[in-house]
Amino acid sequence: MVFPTSWGGGIRDWTPVGVCELEILQTRGLTKFFGGLAAVNEFDLNVNGGEILGLIGPNGAGKTTVLSMIAGTLMPRAGRITLEGEDITRWPAYKRTRRGIARVFQRNALFQDMTVLENVLAGSHLRATHGLFEIFYKRALILRQAKVLQDRAMDILRFVGLDKKTGQNAVSLPHGGQRLLCLAVALAADPRLLLLDEPFTGMNVEEVTNIISLVKALRDERGITTIVVEHNMRAVLDLCDRAVVLNYGNKMTEGTPQDVIEDPAVIEAYLGVDDAL
Amino acid sequence: MSKKGGLNAFVLGAAAILALLMPAILAHNEYLISVLILILLNILMVSSLRTIALLREISLGHVGFSLIGSYASALFMMKCGLSFWPAMLASGLLSAAVALVLGYPFLRVRGIYFSILTLLTAETFRLVAFYWRGLTGGTMGLVGVPSPGPIALPLLGTVSFDETGAYYYLTLVVIAVCMGALYLIERSHLGFTWRAIKNGEELSQSVGINVIGYKIINFAIASFFAGIAGSLFAHYQHSLSADFTSRFGVVTSIYLVVYMVVGGQRSFLGPAVGTIVLTVISEWARPMKEYQPMIIGGIAILVVLFMPGGLVGLSHVVGRRDKRLDPGGGM
Amino acid sequence: MNLQVQMWLQAVVNGVALGWLYIVMALGLTWILSIMGILQLAHGEVYMIGAYVVYYLCSSLGLNVYFSILVSMVVMAAFGIFLERFLFRARADRDPVLTPIVVSTGLSLIMTSGAVAGFGLYEKSIPRLLYGSVRLFGGAVPKDRLLAIAFSAAALLLLFLFLKRSRWGQAIMASSQNREGALLRGINPNQMAMISMAIGCAMAALAGALAGSILMLQPYMGSQPMLKGLVIIVLGGLGSLPGAFVGGMLLGLIDGTIPVIFGPAAAALAPLIIVILILLIRPTGMFGHE
Numbered sequence: 001m002v003f004p005t006s007w008g009g010g011i012r013d014w015t016p017v018g019v020c021e022l023e024i025l026q027t028r029g030l031t032k033f034f035g036g037l038a039a040v041n042e043f044d045l046n047v048n049g050g051e052i053l054g055l056i057g058p059n060g061a062g063k064t065t066v067l068s069m070i071a072g073t074l075m076p077r078a079g080r081i082t083l084e085g086e087d088i089t090r091w092p093a094y095k096r097t098r099r100g101i102a103r104v105f106q107r108n109a110l111f112q113d114m115t116v117l118e119n120v121l122a123g124s125h126l127r128a129t130h131g132l133f134e135i136f137y138k139r140a141l142i143l144r145q146a147k148v149l150q151d152r153a154m155d156i157l158r159f160v161g162l163d164k165k166t167g168q169n170a171v172s173l174p175h176g177g178q179r180l181l182c183l184a185v186a187l188a189a190d191p192r193l194l195l196l197d198e199p200f201t202g203m204n205v206e207e208v209t210n211i212i213s214l215v216k217a218l219r220d221e222r223g224i225t226t227i228v229v230e231h232n233m234r235a236v237l238d239l240c241d242r243a244v245v246l247n248y249g250n251k252m253t254e255g256t257p258q259d260v261i262e263d264p265a266v267i268e269a270y271l272g273v274d275d276a277l
Numbered sequence: 278m279s280k281k282g283g284l285n286a287f288v289l290g291a292a293a294i295l296a297l298l299m300p301a302i303l304a305h306n307e308y309l310i311s312v313l314i315l316i317l318l319n320i321l322m323v324s325s326l327r328t329i330a331l332l333r334e335i336s337l338g339h340v341g342f343s344l345i346g347s348y349a350s351a352l353f354m355m356k357c358g359l360s361f362w363p364a365m366l367a368s369g370l371l372s373a374a375v376a377l378v379l380g381y382p383f384l385r386v387r388g389i390y391f392s393i394l395t396l397l398t399a400e401t402f403r404l405v406a407f408y409w410r411g412l413t414g415g416t417m418g419l420v421g422v423p424s425p426g427p428i429a430l431p432l433l434g435t436v437s438f439d440e441t442g443a444y445y446y447l448t449l450v451v452i453a454v455c456m457g458a459l460y461l462i463e464r465s466h467l468g469f470t471w472r473a474i475k476n477g478e479e480l481s482q483s484v485g486i487n488v489i490g491y492k493i494i495n496f497a498i499a500s501f502f503a504g505i506a507g508s509l510f511a512h513y514q515h516s517l518s519a520d521f522t523s524r525f526g527v528v529t530s531i532y533l534v535v536y537m538v539v540g541g542q543r544s545f546l547g548p549a550v551g552t553i554v555l556t557v558i559s560e561w562a563r564p565m566k567e568y569q570p571m572i573i574g575g576i577a578i579l580v581v582l583f584m585p586g587g588l589v590g591l592s593h594v595v596g597r598r599d600k601r602l603d604p605g606g607g608m
Numbered sequence: 609m610n611l612q613v614q615m616w617l618q619a620v621v622n623g624v625a626l627g628w629l630y631i632v633m634a635l636g637l638t639w640i641l642s643i644m645g646i647l648q649l650a651h652g653e654v655y656m657i658g659a660y661v662v663y664y665l666c667s668s669l670g671l672n673v674y675f676s677i678l679v680s681m682v683v684m685a686a687f688g689i690f691l692e693r694f695l696f697r698a699r700a701d702r703d704p705v706l707t708p709i710v711v712s713t714g715l716s717l718i719m720t721s722g723a724v725a726g727f728g729l730y731e732k733s734i735p736r737l738l739y740g741s742v743r744l745f746g747g748a749v750p751k752d753r754l755l756a757i758a759f760s761a762a763a764l765l766l767l768f769l770f771l772k773r774s775r776w777g778q779a780i781m782a783s784s785q786n787r788e789g790a791l792l793r794g795i796n797p798n799q800m801a802m803i804s805m806a807i808g809c810a811m812a813a814l815a816g817a818l819a820g821s822i823l824m825l826q827p828y829m830g831s832q833p834m835l836k837g838l839v840i841i842v843l844g845g846l847g848s849l850p851g852a853f854v855g856g857m858l859l860g861l862i863d864g865t866i867p868v869i870f871g872p873a874a875a876a877l878a879p880l881i882i883v884i885l886i887l888l889i890r891p892t893g894m895f896g897h898e
Contacts, residue, residue: 071483072482073479073482073483092482092487093482093483094481094482094483094484094485094486094487094488095487097482097483097484097485098485102483102484103483105479105480105483109477109479109480109483110477110480111472111473111476111477111480111481112476112477113476114472114473114476118469121469122469122470122472122473122476122477122481122484123484124484125470125473125481125484125485125486126484126485128466142465142466185480185484186483186484188484189483189484189485330706333705335705335706335709337649337709379884382884382887382888383887385887385891386887386891387891388705389641389645389647389705390842390887392647392705392709393647393838393841393842394842394883394884394887396835396838397835397838397839397842397879397880397883398880400835400876401876401877401879401880404872404873404876404877405873405876405877407876408871408872408873408876409873521828521831527831527835528717531649531713531716531717534709534710534713535710535713535714538706538710542706567721567724567725568721568725569721570717570718570720570721571717571718571721571722571725573714573717574713574714574715574716574717574718574721575714575718576714577710577711577713577714577717578695578710578711578714578715578718581702581706581707581710581711581714582695582702582707582711585701585702585703585707
């Protein structure tokens, strides 16, 4: 399962991510109100380059809200988000993607009415670079670029295991397949920080193990940092290097998944809201 | 796939030959040729309307940009001394520029607001043209719009565009080029990005697509072609008026949407089919005077309720019976 | 009182009366739009046919004008139910935004050409509601204008009470805010849609009839109020009835003052510019939600 590391053909390349940076993302005092209720309150987070961080907590703790604010689909009421030193708090979502953040949504967000391959190609948007007028005269160049993009898309699909289904309509895939496709689309945007919102919902044990190994491979071979919001504790134990616990919008504690899960306060928080462990 | 491509090429070739021979076929009947010219202009209008519809937005005020194109082109030739081709291009660009400016507030809001806003905008443009005596002749209209200057062609000598036949060929060439451009744009990465936006707007943002930017560009491109059509209209009619029943009124916008839906907006040539079929029916129904809009309205309702794919959709339904055996679908 | 001021007064009163009628139109339109999600482009034609029904009843059947207005409202309400049931009801294979637009534009074509075919292009008139005038602000104000304002205000008040107090009204509000929630409570959305359409059309018919008694009738009389109604909706915000009211007042003000100061071209441009400005600041309109 080797993740492709280079592709030429006149398409923009990221500067290769070699050594993990010390801290890739930082939030300070992140706050979000819905109506009068504080969904997220003064949330501080440090994410180290190359780690897989789990964001856990009972239902309604504000985990997805935090993720949405990092991704840029929600704007915080207060606080700051820094990506590799750059303040991205007010940036629109698409601009953050250009800086290397990609998100997999909680529900299966796919491009309807498009095939598996087209979905990944759409995700590769940032890599296709030619202007409007060039379509009229640089046809050879464009065809070459299209080929390179297609090859790259196939590589990504091979990585997630969907390369046999390229012509299928995206929504005709079973749930697990759709999840994998969502991941492939996010990867097509060539992220350095991957945001996974409850990736394991509705998955059986085999599918969960598969995704865990994929995300770990992304970390090991490509140095991709991942933030995972998840309820499934076994998966978190298996996947994450570090975990942060949220409760009622506040950070409760953080540490290794093992420590955090055995923390009595955390257990109480979960039992109190009657969540599955 | 290549079999279908071969069929398409054949059909296009046949259509092209037919189009070239139309004036002769119609025995140089001036009225009928003028109808053809209007059909051609409407084909461009409806096709560019469909471009906007590719993003699932319905513009009810497409004629507004055509109005800008018409008046601008006329005034560029009359007041600024430009010759036809620069005037036409400039008026197209002006329409696109206006669309760029309006695009940002219009496309940020919910879809149905966009439709309402475009409707209001076209009406506003029309009223401004109607009342601004200084610029557009006001209620009297703008008269004396010149034809394109004569050009010297190798075999035909000097061709003057004062006569309908010659103007028909001019229009045919310009429209063909514009349609070709629209087709290429739709098949390009730009068109693909539009498809992605249509099929998943939030996801598009997430993969780095500046959605509002692409929507504005789409709107500007469509308006450019509306402007071109307007320019061709102006130099053919030689006079422009902006009253309620004119080409720039609400009713025309409505007809354009009807043409698009009846023809079928999922296919590139749907607008052309719809325009041709409905214009032919209108002309045929002309002796029925006041009942004519009724027939068009009735057809529109029936098609949109019972044939969602439009007329072009019918052929797909027929063809689909073979496709059901192939699960892949293909690109 | 000198003639100039008298004319001014007439103009103002006419303007105010028309303004109220536009509000009634706009309310019907925003009502249909927010509850059914349908842009009913033929709403202006419902207004127009409402007026023509009154004309027919008065001139051909010799009925009393007040009674005719009532009948017209009922007839157009029934027509609205027919429209909802057969033309506008959503189905899975129909595009929910485009289909109603095309259906209503087709309907608009049919209705206007029907009016032309049935009644001709020349202007007709309906008997005035009241003759004579009243001394107001030192000048003579025609009574029927005042009555039109009164009827419009009464209609709005009734509508407001219906929404806030009656069971049906609250069900409709619930249906428009949250379709699924309403379904769970046993409210039938199709029924709600039919009632909404009926009310919307009845209001349009009322506005049309009142307008017809003040002005003349002609087959295209519906398009101007329709456009005004659209401006009002966008100004006031989608789904907001108080917004439509405020929007209507604002538009009346604009329509009244701008032409006098800046001329008719500016008068046409002003509403659009204001609409754009408002939408830039608040993409959902002044009071709109969702």
